[in-house]
Amino acid sequence: MPTCPGWTVSRLVAHLARVQSWVVNALADPSGRQVEADRPPRDWEELLPWWDERREEMLTGLADPETPAWLPFTRYPQVARSWARRQAHEAAIHRLDAEHALTAEPPLVFDPEFAADGVDELIAWMVPTRRDWSKSAHSGVAVVHATDVDRAWAVRLSSGMPPEITAEVVAGDVTIAGPADAVYRRVWGRPSSAVVTGSTELLEPLAAP
Template sequence: MTAFDEQGDALREAALAAGPEATVPTCPEWTVARLVRHVAAVQAWVLACIADPHGGEPRGERPPKEWDEIVPWWDGTRAELRRAFDSGPETPAHMPFPCYEANLRAWARRQAHEAAIHRLDAELAAGRDATTFDTMFAADGVDEALSMIIHRRRADWSAVEARGTVLVHAEDARRLWSLALAPGQPPALTGPADPDVTLSGGADAVYKRLWRRPADVSITGEATLLDPLETP
């Protein structure tokens, strides 16, 4: 089973357990119905990007609004997307984010992590403890967040005044990321340097912290320097 399958299945199960009217603590303005509708809409949009790899602005179908219709609609969309991913990782696909490769490998990775983070939301809405992600999967999510996702946070970095070096350490995965911050510039991955702030913990916790979900991490140094690393 792929990460996309595993995370999507777990998200669906938690959402059904919570019920459509349950509030989502990590997205206070959302109900579970809105959460599921969001995920379904994103996956429909990805299908449109795959169907028209050289298109300008593909638009996916909009999911229905009623809960009894959303879930089966989403099931069909997710199954169709899974079949599309089976076409092979190098298959071209429209990709509006320039830091990603324009192929199915990039979309499968992005959608696995999209489902994983919203899986946490659904679990918390259901009153459960959030799952602990596999170390390698979580470390991959940290890498994606720091090398790609944070660059989507804003189109214009001119108002950002942070300056310094951030070290992110996923201890159990034995992986380190060093990022340089400069005024008016997006964070840039660099070689090893003395950090002004260090974010450390297990890969699962670091992954969740970067996505602004509850996490038990250690932060030493100038904590405000982590603000530019928050995901959109």
Template sequence: MRLFEAIDVHADGLKRAALTTGPLARVPNCPKWTVHDLVTHIAFVHGFAIGLAVNRPVKPAPPQDWDDVLGWWDGQRLALREALSHDPAAPAFSPYPGFESTVGDWTRRMAHETAIHRLDAESALDDVPRTRFSPEFANDGIDEFLTYLTPRLGNKADVRVTTPERTWTVGEPGAEVAGAADDVYRALWGRPHQASVTGDLAPLAAP
């Protein structure tokens, strides 16, 4: 699955779960959030990414009403698709001082941001589906987390990460994560997983 297509696939999965649970359901993966909070967050992120991809950063303001924010998000998804349809190598705005970004970087970032939050929305369902990410997608997400997102957030990474397909060594490893790519991907994002973890992953924590 191409990363551009993955944004829609995982946004559709997130929305299906949100419509099933309703806005007031709690999100076990993110205990401080309701589903309404989660949808507002992803709608904001997609809207924010539009401005970054076209080099006109703005801070979007999603509406507060549940039906309104769902409709607003639909519009942002269409605009995001258009913004990311340009040359992946084209320069894009970077909110991270000292780091450059491209349209392709934001496509990748939105694919994985949306995939992780799809898991969050599905965690609120009474019957949680057994969503699994392909090794190709999950390994890409691990790489994006360790080599793109972590340094831009200024997080200290001293970890060795191993999947059947790849190994990453960042810094002087004080922690190790190993397992199927899908589980390692979830572990790095602090979501329920079955990976083997030794040491402290807290310094890697992403928002």
């Protein structure tokens, strides 16, 4: 997922509309065989109503959390509630991008529990299965600590192995610490006040897609 510099509001809307069309198609075809995103209109006046339609279709499809659905993320249960979680954070991060496109310091602050869930989704759900870890040369411990909700993720990296993730504060080789809102922004690659100390190269395999 690209970071906010260079994004325009129209590009963000087109991106969200395209992704939400993908979710609609994933709900319609739980096998995943024919799931592709639709192409949004280029014209702004056509794009907005097209996005409204895709969003409403998606929300209707997500109404039953246990509806079978295809997801490309193998760790997730293949049901609608997994898409609901994924799209909540997709929309939240891109809302932040839109606000950054309008002002350097947007007033938006995420609820700490929601922000912590967004950290958990990336670190505990996406990171372990999204790459071929047999080719990784990273070794060490990365600690992510959301101090205001007392939640932590210790990611133990070993060369050629998938990471081991535990919910604890330990001495790490690199640490990201701060309020959940700041940590959420940092792990998803957005401007943040979270404090990062230690060997930052160990954060590369944890970077948001």
